[in-house]
Amino acid sequence: MTTSALTHRVRVLAAPGDRHDEILTPAALGFLGHLAAAFGERRRDLLKERRRQALRLASGSPLDFPLVTAAVRADPSWRVAAPAPGLTDRRVEITGPPDRRMTVNALNSGARVWMADFEDATAPTWDNVIGGQLNLRDAIDRRIDFTSDDGKEYRLADRGRLATIVVRPRGWHLDEGHLEFAGGPVPAALVDFGLYFFHCAQRQIDTGHGPYFYLPKLENRYEARLWNDVFVLAQELLGIPRGTIRATVLIETITAAFEMEEILYELREHSSGLNAGRWDYLFSLIKTLGHRTGFLLPDRAKVTMTAPFMRAYTELLVRTCHRRGAHAIGGMAAQVPSKDPAANEAALAKVRLDKEREAEDGFDGSWVAHPGLVPLCREVFDGVLGDRPQQIDRSRDDVAVSAADLLSVRRISGPPTAEGVRANVAVALRYFAAWLRGQGAVALYGLMEDAATAEIARVQIWQWLRHRVVDRETVRRLLDEELAALGAEYPWAPLEEVRALFERNALARELPGFFTPDAYARHLVRNAEPRS
Template sequence: MTTTELTHRVRVLASPGDRHDEILTPAALDFIGTLAAAFHERRQWLLKERRRQALRLASGSPLDFPLATSAVRSDASWRVAPPAHGLTDRRVEITGPPDRRMTVNALNSGAQVWMADFEDATAPTWENVIGGQLSLLDAIERRIDFTTEEGKEYRLTDPDRLPTIVVRPRGWHLDEEHLEFDGRPVPAPLVDFGLYFFHCAQRQIDAGQGPYFYLPKLENRYEARLWNDIFVAAQEILGIPRGTVRATVLIETITAAFEMEEILYELREHSSGLNAGRWDYLFSLIKTFGHRTDFLLPDRASVTMTAPFMRAYTELLVRTCHRRGAHAIGGMAAQVPSKDPAVHEAALAKVRLDKEREAEDGFDGSWVAHPALVPLCREIFNGVLGDRPDQRNRSRDDVEVTAAELLSVRRISGPPTAEGVRTNIAVALRYYDAWLRGQGAVALDGLMEDAATAEIARVQIWQWLRHRVIDRETVTRVLDEEIARLGADYPWARIDEVRELFERTALQPELPLFFTPDAYSRHLVRRAERRA
């Protein structure tokens, strides 16, 4: 089948922007429409299954490794596809939104991989969504250089030696309301995946690499199977050999941690491994078990990667990946450089300890949020890997992880501190304000905050209130104070909208699963209906 035969038209419900016609071509929209027609019902069923599973767990059903797939876990013979070109060495991966400035900085960073993040690091305004696709297209075509209005130049320093681009589309829980198919919004992940795949898959193949992806917030093997079927269909439609796509899955939900092998198995012809998405993992844990007192967590800063349940999660991830020939990629170093030498050195010391632990545990690479951290991360992994591209040969057969160990939160429980309460409220408010203004990755107090860390901040406040370890009067007082500080520091801040969003997502009796869907519909959607 060729794209000229497609007839599943998608309507654009947004005003045209500069160069949008290069991305929103009739053929590209037909391609997205074909995917939406084929997979909409399964996506809806899987979202309903998420809700059913949440209700089962809330009612006391135990979370364990599934009995139905024990044969997959016990069969030692199967492996994932071998590493694809450009993904053999992944010792340093840098992440960030695909705006033009970040695109140039990431491609100049010296990392092996750049994850262009349409999800947690991008506020999904229409301009950001289509502008990100233009940045990727221009980067592949080596025409990304630009000069700002202030005269600052952004140029690729070595266009022949750039990191491999891996795209993270938005999660299944999100829609793209500026595109309509069959009277309903197009699923956001199909938009991000589909536009990039349509315009850039063959270009990447011609350049000696391929269309590579990170898959966020999967909760079970069925969601991995859905993505695999989408890859198969997309490759068939555009005449691209089956198995060309590669995808790394972020294990960032507690339920996915119990199905790591199954997720690899479902994606095995397209798999490039798993990633320890630790911030979203903490968010998922709180969201899933927030109704239970034995899952109360202390301040976010106190929940380190050395906590027993986090150690169990990461060690199981490495063992699972290496047993199946897949890459295991470590978590985010969120620190950003400081002009204060003492603060800067303290931040680098934390990053060093974190990356040394990952490299020694068997991870094949890790994430950083800022180009300044690339040399340190590379140095640490070079020290362990040497000339080898990875350490997949380390089977970690010494690791045995039980369901109880993955859920052993009680051993680090403790009351929140006054500082922890204030930090969570301040981070949520400041991130919400930036997000509402179109910025998805924000440096706050020496850390790069994104949607995942904002989610942790607001669900911790909700959990602490629910179990009365803090009182509403304290939260209201701190909220008033931090709102006043936000307005004083940023006179342009959208104070009323920020406060309303925080109250809706952190202070209501029922916890919203994510802050982004409702906030997106209320604040970021700008429809101006027209036909493409």
């Protein structure tokens, strides 16, 4: 590992940017080189296994809880690490990209935790990736005050509790095309994790917290084991005590739902719980099993968290976490407060019902996408938790979930509506246009949308076409109409690029696993001459 890291340097292929040299130091790049040398091949092997598993499931292999790990699930003795400083009380968590304005607003929001999202809420332009790292370091150093172009000032509060920072790096499936190691791109997950850990781990320890992470898109226990090994080596290289890192895993793939206990077990000395990532979970269900007629879903708006298979998923998550002493964090409330009183009242009523269900089911906290939702979410969880930091002692031994329960999609299946088809086309196109412009979190039709929304929208179109419940001519007509509307609304939108992106990812015979890798390589990578 050391010899390889010394033989192959990480090279920066992008043009220099403002203050980028503060992040891309020789020592930081050397640290990334160590991680890439140690784990790059394992990561490639795991991605190959993902493809093999997808083919097995496509050919009809059943999906069930693994027999080989039955002993792990049956053993009542093991538990994850105790909650780390700043992660004991997580009743309200806010999410968003680590741009400068969001960093200040999220930290000041009153939420207990801010998930700084380099993944779904960030379009991974090079400036966004490195700018986000700068913003996090500046925030920890309290140097992030600034004034926007319209004269509005953004400053960290002098008093009161700032949210604990938890970073979500990009998933294992993504590359960072602006950094090269051993002739290929550096895994994006290692870039986002490594740069933040290198620059901010000790800074966070000095503030009384630590380097904390959210791990996205894991599909099995082996991918969790890889992250745990990354954590062990990173702490060793920088002289950070083992177990200082804590990570919450998003259970947002259907295969991971069958390995929740195993994932906690692999990360147990670094674990801080699990989160219910609802939109990505539905996206994964369609991507994995959507070729089967038994998994045909109706309009996404009709697939609520009260659907039987979604209830099974969330109740199993709470039971699993509490059995192992871990936090269970609920899903996203994506509503954006409206200036229309009636619309705002209706939106907040939906959020309240959602959060009441989560708190009563045993979740220890939940997500919101907008600072305006923090007080409501806090009020709901205060009503259940009171002065307790969480309700991990609520074991939920009454919950018993089978494989059939997790896969009971037929009970809510139904044909899509005309409004649902149009909504998916409209949302996907508008999100693609914003993402190509470098914006990863977009307010659309009263909701704060990110890449997970675009994914569920485009795979639903693909699934409906595959099963011929929607005809291709209808989708193409809607595509033309919504592109025309998009162009009138946003004259800057690159309509032909947006059209091509939609056609490749929603209308192709074979469904691409994610829209982001191809779109990133085609549109967001901007390399200059290689430099050291």
